[in-house]
Amino acid sequence: MPLIPFSELKAEFKRVLLKKGCQEDIADTCAQLFTETSCDGIYSHGVNRFPRVVEYIDKGYINLNATPTKVDGMGGFERWDGHLGFGNVNAKLAMDRAVELARTHGLGCVAIRNTNHWMRGGTYGWQAADAGCIGICWTNTQPNMPAWGASDRRIGNNPFIMALPRKEGHVVVDMAMAQFSYGQMEAAALRGDQLPVPGGYDEAGNISCDPVAISKTWRVLPIGFWKGSGMSIVLDLVATVLSGGNSSFRVGQLGGDEYQLSQVCIAIDATGIAGESFLSSAVNEVLADIKDSQRVNPDQEILYPGEKEARTRAQNLAHGIPVEDVVWNKIKSL
Amino acid sequence: MPLIPFSELKAEFKRVLLKKGCQEDIADTCAQLFTETSCDGIYSHGVNRFPRVVEYIDKGYINLNATPTKVDGMGGFERWDGHLGFGNVNAKLAMDRAVELARTHGLGCVAIRNTNHWMRGGTYGWQAADAGCIGICWTNTQPNMPAWGASDRRIGNNPFIMALPRKEGHVVVDMAMAQFSYGQMEAAALRGDQLPVPGGYDEAGNISCDPVAISKTWRVLPIGFWKGSGMSIVLDLVATVLSGGNSSFRVGQLGGDEYQLSQVCIAIDATGIAGESFLSSAVNEVLADIKDSQRVNPDQEILYPGEKEARTRAQNLAHGIPVEDVVWNKIKSL
Numbered sequence: 001m002p003l004i005p006f007s008e009l010k011a012e013f014k015r016v017l018l019k020k021g022c023q024e025d026i027a028d029t030c031a032q033l034f035t036e037t038s039c040d041g042i043y044s045h046g047v048n049r050f051p052r053v054v055e056y057i058d059k060g061y062i063n064l065n066a067t068p069t070k071v072d073g074m075g076g077f078e079r080w081d082g083h084l085g086f087g088n089v090n091a092k093l094a095m096d097r098a099v100e101l102a103r104t105h106g107l108g109c110v111a112i113r114n115t116n117h118w119m120r121g122g123t124y125g126w127q128a129a130d131a132g133c134i135g136i137c138w139t140n141t142q143p144n145m146p147a148w149g150a151s152d153r154r155i156g157n158n159p160f161i162m163a164l165p166r167k168e169g170h171v172v173v174d175m176a177m178a179q180f181s182y183g184q185m186e187a188a189a190l191r192g193d194q195l196p197v198p199g200g201y202d203e204a205g206n207i208s209c210d211p212v213a214i215s216k217t218w219r220v221l222p223i224g225f226w227k228g229s230g231m232s233i234v235l236d237l238v239a240t241v242l243s244g245g246n247s248s249f250r251v252g253q254l255g256g257d258e259y260q261l262s263q264v265c266i267a268i269d270a271t272g273i274a275g276e277s278f279l280s281s282a283v284n285e286v287l288a289d290i291k292d293s294q295r296v297n298p299d300q301e302i303l304y305p306g307e308k309e310a311r312t313r314a315q316n317l318a319h320g321i322p323v324e325d326v327v328w329n330k331i332k333s334l
Numbered sequence: 335m336p337l338i339p340f341s342e343l344k345a346e347f348k349r350v351l352l353k354k355g356c357q358e359d360i361a362d363t364c365a366q367l368f369t370e371t372s373c374d375g376i377y378s379h380g381v382n383r384f385p386r387v388v389e390y391i392d393k394g395y396i397n398l399n400a401t402p403t404k405v406d407g408m409g410g411f412e413r414w415d416g417h418l419g420f421g422n423v424n425a426k427l428a429m430d431r432a433v434e435l436a437r438t439h440g441l442g443c444v445a446i447r448n449t450n451h452w453m454r455g456g457t458y459g460w461q462a463a464d465a466g467c468i469g470i471c472w473t474n475t476q477p478n479m480p481a482w483g484a485s486d487r488r489i490g491n492n493p494f495i496m497a498l499p500r501k502e503g504h505v506v507v508d509m510a511m512a513q514f515s516y517g518q519m520e521a522a523a524l525r526g527d528q529l530p531v532p533g534g535y536d537e538a539g540n541i542s543c544d545p546v547a548i549s550k551t552w553r554v555l556p557i558g559f560w561k562g563s564g565m566s567i568v569l570d571l572v573a574t575v576l577s578g579g580n581s582s583f584r585v586g587q588l589g590g591d592e593y594q595l596s597q598v599c600i601a602i603d604a605t606g607i608a609g610e611s612f613l614s615s616a617v618n619e620v621l622a623d624i625k626d627s628q629r630v631n632p633d634q635e636i637l638y639p640g641e642k643e644a645r646t647r648a649q650n651l652a653h654g655i656p657v658e659d660v661v662w663n664k665i666k667s668l
Contacts, residue, residue, distance in 0.1 A: 077440030151627070197559050223559075231496065233639055247616060249623045279575050
């Protein structure tokens with residue numbers, strides 16, 4: 001598998017975006033975010049996803065050169081319209097603005113409607129943390145998971161992100177409300193593997209680790225069963241109400257593709273509030289204690305949320321970002 | 335089982351609190367919250383828990399007549415010290431203050447340290463929603479769950495609440511990061527029941543629904559496996575950093591009992607932002623769609639988060655709150 005240097009991968013993304021008619025600054029930001037996501041090891045939402053985003057440009061779902069505008073505001077809260085611009089560029093702008101609001105108000109919230117898939121949600125958590133802020137954000141999605149007790153898919157997997165800044169490496173949780181993504185289940189099925197933990201139900205109605213059996217029902221499991229189902233519903237409703245945009249239900253009525261989403265970005269000025277020294281010492285002693293836990297498998301280190309991404313980033317920056325041949329050739333052909 | 339009218343149950347709680355030396359206004363608020371929690375059907379954190387709270391008063395963990403004071407503020411954010419007052423009274427005050435801040439700043443956040451167990455976390459979500467606000471809040475706890483990959487308990491189950499106001503009934507998620515509470519597992523074990531879904535690991539290291547087997551390892555499962563483990567860690571860290579208080583790690587060093595906790599209450603003025611009419615219509619169409627899902631079990635209605643509590647409340651208000659004889663006698667003897 002080729003290892004592509006960060007700058008080369010970014011340049012290739014940017015080339016394609018410019019060719020599609022994207023203006024310089026948006027192409028640059030969008031390419032940067034796709035490259036960072038790939039560099040952190042989230043290939044599914046970075047390099048592997050890029051061809052599909054180009055398809056969405058061609059289908060007219062993404063309004064290449066749109067930039068969000070502010071619709072309304074109330075103190076530390078603002079509502080924006082994304083005008084169907086690039087999801088990742090829009091979400092970055094929303095979190096940037098939430099951070100600005102947090103500088104003035106202690107905390108800030110931007111809800112954005114009419115936006116597109118933001119690719120890796122964790123990106124905006126890392127971004128808030130880079131600015132010394134706690135970042136909390138989520139998006140709705142198309143309906144892709146049954147509610148608890150239901151067999152047809154009417155709620156989204158609505159990823160939720162929570163990030164905390166730390167000099168030695170941010171702490172970042174980035175989790176969809178489904179236990180596994182479709183991509184993860186399809187990949188496991190292709191490899192002939194079982195899922196490491198239950199991911200859904202088989203046709204007999206039993207909880208299953210078998211991705212093939214689950215794909216026959218598409219009754220995928222929410223995290224924590226009824227809990228993740230409930231959280232998915234509330235995340236969707238709050239994003240809808242605050243942005244004045246589409247709910248997952250409405251997105252599902254658009255015809256099957258996933259666009260016109262609603263998102264929320266909250267930033268809290270953690271460094272301003274807590275001071276860098278308390279922040280670091282309080283967080284470090286907790287993480288040290290957790291990492292010192294008794295291990296189930298002596299060879300399996302206990303990682304804090306975000307630790308794996310930070311390590312992958314360091315490695316990929318040093319050696320290049322692994323890109324599958326078929327994906328790399330596809331992107332070069334665009 | 336006796337069915338106790340709301341007013342009688344509240345009067346009984348209040349009598350005990352006054353006898354213990356609690357001042358009138360605090361006793362009244364505390365008794366009201368215990369009764370509401372019981373009335374909503376969350377007996378474990380209401381009437382069944384009350385005797386243990388009295389024990390904590392006797393042990394000196396709860397400073398009966400303390401009220402929180404503001405330590406610091408920055409726009410819509412404020413940090414408070416709970417001075418070890420009643421957890422539920424303190425948390426109510428924190429969410430009340432967050433709602434006030436939201437009226438001015440669009441959103442408000444109060445982080446409170448040196449406080450006590452807030453009993454049912456959902457209470458403060460319902461409270462924010464009653465005020466027309468979105469409420470988001472969480473608490474840390476003593477370490478009671480292993481981090482993902484660990485076998486000893488070093489993280490909390492840190493309940494997380496998210497609530498949305500709605501005229502026809504608020505939407506409220508109230509979920510601990512552990513799949514089941516110790517109380518739920520002990521009750522299932524006593525009844526000789528299996529858990530409805532996996533709740534932990536047995537001694538052979540297999541995922542198990544058997545509460546007795548799980549009690550031999552206390553390797554209880556976080557919701558969503560690694561996901562809930564990560565979210566628990568971040569919730570604890572954010573509460574610690576924003577309040578300047580104890581982390582779960584520090585709470586665990588206090589000697590085994592659970593006090594001196596850190597909590598965060600966020601309120602967003604949803605009604606002010608979205609307007610009551612959009613809020614209702616957007617939410618209602620989503621809930622109607624979800625409730626109309628195909629059912630796994632035709633006799634099992636799909637409920638939205640908070641629906642069960644609202645129904646139980648109506649029933650218990652009409653017919654009285656069921657209290658187990660042994661608990662009722664115990665409380666009357668205090």
